[in-house]
Structures are given as C-alpha cells and as structure tokens.
Amino acid sequence: MPIGAVTRGTTNTNRLRRVDRFIQTLPVLRRTPDPLVVDLGYGASGVTAFELQARLATVRPDVHVRGLEIAPERVATATAQLKDVRDGRTSFAPDASVDFAVGGFEVPLPGPASRRAAVIRAFNVLRQYDESEVPAAWALMRGRLQPGGMLVEGTCNEVGRVSSWVALDPEGPVSFSISLRLQGLEHPSIVAERLPKALIHRNVPGEPVHRLLADLDRFWQHNAALQTYGPVQRWLATVDSLGAAGWSIRTPRRRQRLGELTVPWAEVAPAS
Ligand SMILES: C[S@@+](CC[C@H](N)C(=O)[O-])C[C@H]1O[C@@H](n2cnc3c(N)ncnc32)[C@H](O)[C@@H]1O
Numbered sequence: 001m002p003i004g005a006v007t008r009g010t011t012n013t014n015r016l017r018r019v020d021r022f023i024q025t026l027p028v029l030r031r032t033p034d035p036l037v038v039d040l041g042y043g044a045s046g047v048t049a050f051e052l053q054a055r056l057a058t059v060r061p062d063v064h065v066r067g068l069e070i071a072p073e074r075v076a077t078a079t080a081q082l083k084d085v086r087d088g089r090t091s092f093a094p095d096a097s098v099d100f101a102v103g104g105f106e107v108p109l110p111g112p113a114s115r116r117a118a119v120i121r122a123f124n125v126l127r128q129y130d131e132s133e134v135p136a137a138w139a140l141m142r143g144r145l146q147p148g149g150m151l152v153e154g155t156c157n158e159v160g161r162v163s164s165w166v167a168l169d170p171e172g173p174v175s176f177s178i179s180l181r182l183q184g185l186e187h188p189s190i191v192a193e194r195l196p197k198a199l200i201h202r203n204v205p206g207e208p209v210h211r212l213l214a215d216l217d218r219f220w221q222h223n224a225a226l227q228t229y230g231p232v233q234r235w236l237a238t239v240d241s242l243g244a245a246g247w248s249i250r251t252p253r254r255r256q257r258l259g260e261l262t263v264p265w266a267e268v269a270p271a272s
Contacts, residue, residue, distance in 0.1 A: 002104030006071045007128035009044030015160040018179035020055045028148045032118040035063040041125035042067045046078030050092045068103035107144035116146040122153045126197040145170045155194045173265040180259040182231035188216040209268045
C-alpha cells in the first residue's frame with residue numbers, strides 16, 4: 001500500500017513555475033549520471049509533471065520525470081493525458097520523457113531496487129497533513145534520494161504567485177525559500193498563508209520564521225520610496241536590508257529579481 005492519504009487534487013497550469021525555476025538551478029540536476037526526477041502528488045491532472053519535464057529538459061535534456069500519485073484514478077487520468085501528448089494533441093513534446101505510477105512517500109521508482117531520485121518535488125502535498133506527520137514523510141522521501149539529491153517540499157497559492165518551500169538533502173533540511181510575484185505586492189508576509197507545513201504553525205512571536213516575515217515587511221515598508229522605480233528595485237533593497245540585519249541571503253541577484261529569497265534552514269528552523 002502506498003504510504004500517505006488521498007487529499008484534494010487541486011492543481012493548475014503554470015502553478016509551479018516559481019519552484020521549477022529553483023529546481024532548474026540545483027547542481028545535482030547537471031551532475032547526476034541518472035537524471036530521474038519525481039513529481040510526488042501531482043494532483044487531479046498531470047499537467048505540472050509535463051511542465052516540470054519541459055522546464056528541466058532545458059538544462060538537462062535527458063531528464064526523466066516520474067509522476068507519482070496515491071490516488072489510482074489520478075494516475076489513470078494522467079496516463080490518458082500522456083497518450084494525448086504522445087499523439088501530438090498537446091503543446092508538450094510528443095516524446096517528453098514522463099511516466100506516471102501509483103505511489104506514496106515510499107517513492108517507488110522504475111528500474112533496480114537500488115535506484116534513487118536526483119530530485120523529488122512534493123508541492124501542496126504535506127499542506128493537507130498534520131504538522132506531526134512531516135518529519136516521517138520527509139525522512140521517507142529523503143531516503144529515496146541519490147547522494148547530493150534534493151527534496152523540494154512546499155506550498156503555493158492556486159495561481160502560483162505566492163510560493164515557499166524547504167529544500168532537503170539526504171541528511172536533512174538545507175534551505176528555506178520564498179518566491180513572490182512582485183507586481184502588486186502589498187506586503188511580503190502574504191506568504192504566511194502559504195508556508196510549508198513545518199513552518200506554517202510557527203509564524204508566532206518568538207519563532208525565527210516570524211522574525212523573518214516581520215523583518216521582510218518592515219524593510220519593504222522602509223524601502224517604499226523605491227516603488228517609483230518599480231517593485232523589483234524595492235525588493236532588491238529589501239533583500240539588502242535583510243542581509244544587513246544579519247540574515248544569510250543565499251539568492252543570487254538575478255534570482256532576487258524574480259522575487260525569490262533563500263536563507264539557510266538553520267535560520268528559520270522551529271525554535272522547539
Ligand atoms: C493539492 S494536490 C497538489 C497537486 C500539485 N502538486 C500542485 O501543487 O498543483 C495534492 C495531491 O497529493 C496527493 N497526495 C497526498 N499524499 C500523497 C502521498 N503520500 N503520496 C503521493 N501523493 C499524495 C493527493 O492525492 C493530491 O492529488
């Protein structure tokens with residue numbers, strides 16, 4: 001039996017573009033001899049798995065994406081979509097290297113039992129679980145990674161404009177990222193509603209993630225005058241202010257411009 005529970009299958013075309021841009025930059029994707037990527041819990045349609053493959057193929061042309069779903073009827077739906085792709089009835093490449101199978105946090109993989117994934121993307125999956133279930137789910141998925149592989153687990157809103165995720169290697173959590181559409185952004189703490197399950201209940205005074213979101217809002221406000229030059233300039237100044245306040249910014253400038261911010265997990269990990 002796959003490990004986990006069937007949850008709502010909500011998904012959307014282009015919803016996961018922000019996290020996919022992050023995954024494109026992961027060193028393991030370029031270095032691995034076996035570019036096997038898992039989309040765990042792809043939902044009621046396989047569209048975000050096809051999109052993941054198309055985006056990652058731009059940096060690793062031989063990437064293969066395996067979509068896993070705990071709900072068998074969703075595997076049947078995605079397999080029918082795959083036939084449409086193969087028959088050239090969609091905008092995806094007919095030979096896109098994608099397949100779908102039933103599976104849960106145990107992450108069944110094609111090929112020999114020793115095979116491991118380079119990357120596992122689990123988006124909007126743990127959101128519907130209890131916080132107490134996160135460590136065990138993380139441990140199972142991390143155990144299915146290659147050396148240097150990454151699990152990217154997070155949450156976003158329905159249209160993908162507000163997004164956040166934790167990146168984990170086989171040993172444990174490494175970093176925390178947020179990615180926001182800057183156009184029309186009122187305050188960065190909007191991401192509070194879309195934090196990964198491990199952090200969403202920790203956005204309270206005394207917890208590091210609460211301090212991060214409070215600092216973000218404070219510096220966004222301080223830099224309001226820069227809005228004249230556009231929200232990107234205001235965001236870049238906000239990120240600089242965060243760095244000056246002691247946060248370790250891990251995001252290169254060109255990715256900051258996309259509204260992305262990554263800090264070490266150690267700086268936001270729950271206090272208790
Ligand atoms: C809200 S949808 C997310 C779809 C897509 N990843 C997205 O972000 O748009 C969550 C999906 O995860 C599936 N799911 C939940 N627990 C799972 C598990 N342990 N293993 C595989 N799939 C799971 C549910 O059946 C559901 O279809």
